Amino acid sequence: MPQLQRLVITSEQLQGEQIALTQEQQHYLGRVLRQQTGSRFIAMNGKGQWWLAKLDSPKSAHILESLNITTELTIPVTLMVAPAKGNAFDQVVRCTTELGISRLVPLLSERTLLKPSPHKCLRWRRIAIEAAEQSCRQVIPEVLDPMSLTAALRWSQQRGQTTAQYICVTDSAVSGLLSKLAPTQGIILMTGPEGGWTTTEQKQAILAGYRPVSLGRRILKATTAPITALSVIAAHLEQHSVSEQQEGVT
Amino acid sequence: MPQLQRLVITSEQLQGEQIALTQEQQHYLGRVLRQQTGSRFIAMNGKGQWWLAKLDSPKSAHILESLNITTELTIPVTLMVAPAKGNAFDQVVRCTTELGISRLVPLLSERTLLKPSPHKCLRWRRIAIEAAEQSCRQVIPEVLDPMSLTAALRWSQQRGQTTAQYICVTDSAVSGLLSKLAPTQGIILMTGPEGGWTTTEQKQAILAGYRPVSLGRRILKATTAPITALSVIAAHLEQHSVSEQQEGVT
Numbered sequence: 001m002p003q004l005q006r007l008v009i010t011s012e013q014l015q016g017e018q019i020a021l022t023q024e025q026q027h028y029l030g031r032v033l034r035q036q037t038g039s040r041f042i043a044m045n046g047k048g049q050w051w052l053a054k055l056d057s058p059k060s061a062h063i064l065e066s067l068n069i070t071t072e073l074t075i076p077v078t079l080m081v082a083p084a085k086g087n088a089f090d091q092v093v094r095c096t097t098e099l100g101i102s103r104l105v106p107l108l109s110e111r112t113l114l115k116p117s118p119h120k121c122l123r124w125r126r127i128a129i130e131a132a133e134q135s136c137r138q139v140i141p142e143v144l145d146p147m148s149l150t151a152a153l154r155w156s157q158q159r160g161q162t163t164a165q166y167i168c169v170t171d172s173a174v175s176g177l178l179s180k181l182a183p184t185q186g187i188i189l190m191t192g193p194e195g196g197w198t199t200t201e202q203k204q205a206i207l208a209g210y211r212p213v214s215l216g217r218r219i220l221k222a223t224t225a226p227i228t229a230l231s232v233i234a235a236h237l238e239q240h241s242v243s244e245q246q247e248g249v250t
Numbered sequence: 251m252p253q254l255q256r257l258v259i260t261s262e263q264l265q266g267e268q269i270a271l272t273q274e275q276q277h278y279l280g281r282v283l284r285q286q287t288g289s290r291f292i293a294m295n296g297k298g299q300w301w302l303a304k305l306d307s308p309k310s311a312h313i314l315e316s317l318n319i320t321t322e323l324t325i326p327v328t329l330m331v332a333p334a335k336g337n338a339f340d341q342v343v344r345c346t347t348e349l350g351i352s353r354l355v356p357l358l359s360e361r362t363l364l365k366p367s368p369h370k371c372l373r374w375r376r377i378a379i380e381a382a383e384q385s386c387r388q389v390i391p392e393v394l395d396p397m398s399l400t401a402a403l404r405w406s407q408q409r410g411q412t413t414a415q416y417i418c419v420t421d422s423a424v425s426g427l428l429s430k431l432a433p434t435q436g437i438i439l440m441t442g443p444e445g446g447w448t449t450t451e452q453k454q455a456i457l458a459g460y461r462p463v464s465l466g467r468r469i470l471k472a473t474t475a476p477i478t479a480l481s482v483i484a485a486h487l488e489q490h491s492v493s494e495q496q497e498g499v500t
Contacts, residue, residue: 091341099466134471135468137468175489178485214488215485219386221348224349227474227481231481234478235427235481
């Protein structure tokens with residue numbers, strides 16, 4: 001089914017089995033993709049459910065059947081990142097959505113250069129929706145409002161019993177993230193801003209229960225580090241194919 | 251030492267212990283960074299050697315000492331990627347250089363939209379140098395001229411005995427890259443263009459000895475896939491810290 005167009009619909013758009021398309025969706029299906037009445041597409045509610053749908057008119061569609069797919073990581077992964085200047089953070093939102101994050105927290109650390117406006121946050125949420133549609137996610141990652149490091153540490157301490165918490169640091173004496181991953185019910189991971197964490201910030205996170213991990217011997221850009229970290233986590237959680245997992249090989 | 255400026259110098263610039271700076275380097279050190287006579291920087295030859303150097307004048311410097319660093323992956327990794335449209339491939343060159351590739355081969359597959367000009371290749375080589383300086387690489391990755399898939403498979407067959415060869419595919423019944431990595435003397439990895447490999451291309455690579463691997467259950471963009479693959483390979487090769495490796499813990 002991945003070759004069919006995927007569209008996120010809200011609960012307000014769904015009345016029984018009928019879907020009322022938004023003006024933007026009408027334009028996209030009708031004008032951009034030139035889909036006719038009778039064409040099929042995938043409707044997703046962004047919370048795990050996919051349906052096969054059929055266009056009844058330029059403005060509406062109806063559900064044909066519920067689709068059974070499994071594209072989510074097996075546990076929720078929260079990423080806390082200090083946004084980079086300009087639009088460089090867009091790439092982080094897009095790639096880490098493709099890689100399966102559940103939640104993204106923009107962090108205001110001491111060396112964070114960007115103080116994101118509400119407009120920026122709306123933009124990141126829109127990018128997360130688009131990337132979720134394109135990458136066949138079942139769930140749209142939640143992009144929270146920016147938080148200070150102190151608030152983020154307090155937030156994650158409330159989840160401390162059930163999640164493994166990691167802070168990526170540049171100290172090469174520290175073990176790699178991959179070697180520290182262990183069975184858990186969830187992961188929270190922090191990567192630093194351009195210029196890195198201050199020593200105080202690093203200590204504060206470690207005191208709050210975060211384990212320091214390395215992403216390798218080289219210096220990664222602040223925009224590369226979260227993509228690398230998520231790639232490693234997703235690869236660890238999905239080492240074996242779906243069919244092997246169903247057979248219990250993992 | 252990573253906080254010092256790093257500059258790549260050619261063998262022609264080095265006469266005994268004296269370094270003749272290029273006009274671009276003179277401008278960068280003197281005008282952009284406002285470095286004075288007596289300032290220190292790191293000179294790297296891009297082939298593994300780093301030196302601590304001291305500015306003698308705006309135009310020249312001399313070597314103080316040879317530096318002992320280890321930031322390269324333990325085995326050479328060649329990445330073969332079909333370049334994406336526009337400037338999106340710049341990001342791939344930059345990030346995979348940070349992640350430790352030895353060699354990048356732009357691939358001309360059936361669905362490759364970009365036919366790179368010699369000017370593009372020069373641009374990618376310049377990006378590789380910059381990213382190598384910034385990420386503390388010892389070696390500058392080689393960016394080869396674009397190759398057809400057939401030529402690339404022939405090229406890699408000549409290295410078949412000593413390298414493990416992987417092709418990233420979107421089939422979810424295939425195992426993850428991480429689970430297929432095994433001790434080897436080198437890795438060659440291919441990721442597909444926007445729109446994916448054709449069935450014929452995929453078969454051709456598998457027949458030539460490439461093992462198909464998955465990068466997860468979601469659909470990654472053509473520009474995300476190589477960064478994800480390199481993140482997984484680097485994490486696998488550098489699971490343990492440098493000090494643990496020296497103690498033989500791996």
